[in-house]
Amino acid sequence: MKQTLAFVGTLIALTLCPAVADARNIVITNDDGLTSNVVALYKALKAEGHDVIVSVPCDNQSGMGAAIKIGQPLAPLRKACRAGAAPVGAPGAGAMARPGIPAADFHYVDGTPVMAMLYGVDVLGQQRWGKVPDLVLSGPNEGQNVGAAILGSGTVSAAQMAAVKGLSAIALSAGMRTVDDNALANPDSAKVAALSAELVARLDRLSGGGRILPEGLALNVNFPDVLEGAKWQASRIGTYQAYDIRFVADMARDPSPMMKAMTGQYGKDLPHLPGLSFGMNSAEPAPGQKEDESVVYRHAIAVSPMQAGYEPKALDGYVHWLVDRFDAGK
Known part of the structure; x- marks a missing residue:
């Protein structure tokens, strides 16, 4: 890629000044299902006056990437959805049934993340607004989506597919400690949601009432585990x-430290069977990688531009667009 993103040497702190956004039509999706993060983001956006539809997978679909099921009708549920979103026997897609969740706004799909996004845009959004939404927000995910891992991320893929459809789309990912299936009220979820709503407000204000993001551009936003004092970069x-x-070849013989910790957490041993081992990279980044989102997210809120789809395009223009709008002096 020419110039390898021109602004690499001058990272810009994103100072989000208070801004009141116009009311927008927004679809929230994710790859985790009904989560504390989704509920908190919904509440934060509704408080800003936006009209919001939530359309998420019935169950956790992390790692499904851009997978879809073409021509396969969704049968009634054979198992209940995550966090009581829908019971066994409910339709394959529909309004959520968990008490306290507004069924008119919260919906599930027994399918992949991209399918859940499409249900929100193609069916629910058309029914309510008669047009596509102004913005698709995918997440906040339970765990950061940074670097090459985004290729398999359902969170990022849902945003990418929305961008390919010509929509403004942002993937949002937070730390693993935002999980709370019981009360759906993790305190960190509320913090991430407030920051996400601020981001939407600033982008909307800068858009002058037009498109929130330029066509062909999506954003990948990753929040650090420690949110206090984190700056936007x-x-x-x-x-x-x-x-x-x-x-x-043998998950029990060659587990990563993270896999070992997970087995203790869930109270079961790893099997002596082949499979994917998952862990954190302990190697230090090379000098030319210090501005990668995989490094930045450790201490700041990383905001990365993403090209929509695979058509070759120069990203430099998008990079300049991003820096211009998040220059601390603006």
């Missing part, structure tokens, strides 16, 4: 690998 997806994902 423009970043690039880059080449540094935050995660160490590899196929092993």
Whole structure:
């Protein structure tokens, strides 16, 4: 890529000044299902006056990427959805049934993340607005999506597919500690939601009432585990690998430290079977990788531009667009 993103040497702190956004039509989707993060984001956006539809998978679909099921009708549920979103026997897609969740706005799909996004845009959005939404927000995910891992991310893929359809789309990812299936009220979820709503407000104000993002551009936003004092920084997806994902012949014999911790957490041993091992990359980034989102997200809120789809395009124009709008002096 020519010039390898021109702003790499001058990261810009994103100072989000208070801004009141116009009311927008927004679809929230994700790859995790009904989560504390989704509920908090919905509440934050509704408080800003936006009209919001939530359309998420019935169950956790992390790692499904851009998978879709073409020509396969969705049968009634054979198992209940995550966090009580829908019971066994409910339709394959529909309004959520969990008490306290507004069924008119919250919907599930027994399918992949991209399918859930499409249901929100093609069916629910058309029914309510008679047109496509102004913005698709995918997430906030339970766990960051940075570097090459985004290729398999359902969170990022849902945003990418929305961008390919010509919509403004942002992928949002937070830390793993935002999980709360019982009360759906993790305190960190509320913090991430407030920051996400601020981002939407600033982008909307800068748009002058037009498109929130230029056509062909999507954003990948990653929040650090420690949110207090975190600044916004423009970043690039880059080449540094935050995660160490590899196929092993024996998961019990060659587990990563993270896999060991997960087995203790869930109270079961790893089997002596082949599979994917998952862990964190302990190697230090090379000098040219210091501005990669896989590095930036450790201490700041990383905002990276993404090209929609695979058509070759120069990203430099998008990078300049991003830096211009998030220059701390503006």
